[in-house]
Amino acid sequence: APGSADAELARMNREGIVHAVLTDNSASLIFGANTVYRITSHLWRKNHIRIDVYFASAVTAPLGEAVPAPFNSISDLIFFALLRGGKYCAGIENCHPHVAAALSRCGYTEELMLAVETLSPDELEQFCSHWRKAIQEELGTQTIFDGKVHDVYDSRLTLPVTFPNTEACRLYKDPLTSWSLGQCVPTSAVAAWSAPLAPSHLALSISHLARFSFQYFDWRNKSVFKAEFAQHVWPGILSQMIYSVCY
Known part of the structure; x- marks a missing residue:
């Protein structure tokens, strides 16, 4: 992303490239995201994660604190x-x-x-x-x-x-994103991103993600790899599976 990741993800959400933005804050709503899955970090418990769903069309929930x-x-x-x-x-x-x-x-x-x-x-x-x-x-x-x-x-x-x-x-x-004047959407993604995809076409390849993480991140130790996936990957995958059906 040429600028803020929150802004880039918000634009991707509006373009239909991603179902929602999974985050621990609400900044993507301010940047115009349609749907945000917000992890309430201070409510994390062992084997339990609270995720609040925010829709831009009817924002009735807090930004940071209760409103x-x-x-x-x-x-x-x-x-x-x-x-x-x-x-x-x-x-x-x-x-x-x-x-x-x-x-x-x-x-x-x-x-x-x-x-x-x-x-x-x-x-x-x-x-x-x-x-x-x-x-x-x-x-x-x-x-x-x-x-x-x-x-x-x-x-x-x-x-x-x-x-x-x-x-x-x-x-x-007017945040800086790949769609801003003077920027461009990555050429390898233009064809794939030219139209919103159906939810079934956005299924994540776990094997590809694991291979990518092993190659480019310092997750080569098996225990580290499992811990990083448990903390950073599985919550998002589970949320995507649940909300693609429920919403």
């Missing part, structure tokens, strides 16, 4: 990441996930994305100053969303003058 309601769009997820921190920015100190989720539904997201795409640097700086002030005022109000009152008041939360990170906005909204 009470769905986001409206991918842009709202980007705004959430700007507030809470993510791959490209540290976020706002002491910004609670519930507050970040509520703010993302207050109508500020789309105008920020439009400003980042269309304004000059000087115009963008001026826009962000007014935009940031409006959000700061929002932190002391109650916002109606979906017929319910969501209190986003947080007197401790102060937005710094460096917020929002506009470069992070650009990287999230």
Whole structure:
């Protein structure tokens, strides 16, 4: 991948090349993945793995920590990441996930994305100053969303003058992938990737994967090989088998 692996996998998912993105975080949703299988690592137990399924069409589950309601769009997820921190920015100190989720539904997201795409640097700086002030005022109000009152008041939360990170906005909204301008999908895969494949055609060859791992990874010791497959390979294979049938 020329850029972020999360972004590359998200694009592959949208193109129908992979059923879903298996990960221990939710970054691929922000990059536009349709389906994400998220391994909740802190809930791992011996012989037990918890995997939560996220669909971009109805995101009702947490990003990092519990949030009470769905986001409206991918842009709202980007705004959430700007507030809470993510791959490209540290976020706002002491910004609670519930507050970040509520703010993302207050109508500020789309105008920020439009400003980042269309304004000059000087115009963008001026826009962000007014935009940031409006959000700061929002932190002391109650916002109606979906017929319910969501209190986003947080007197401790102060937005710094460096917020929002506009470069992070650009990287999230238009990430570098093999489909980006100036890049290309690997030529050996163009024919195979020209159209989405049926689930039965995406079956993984365990023998080929084992041979590849033995040749290119330092997994040549039998016990190491078994341990690495158990930790990194079998959970994904099992999930693919289950969800290709269930979903």
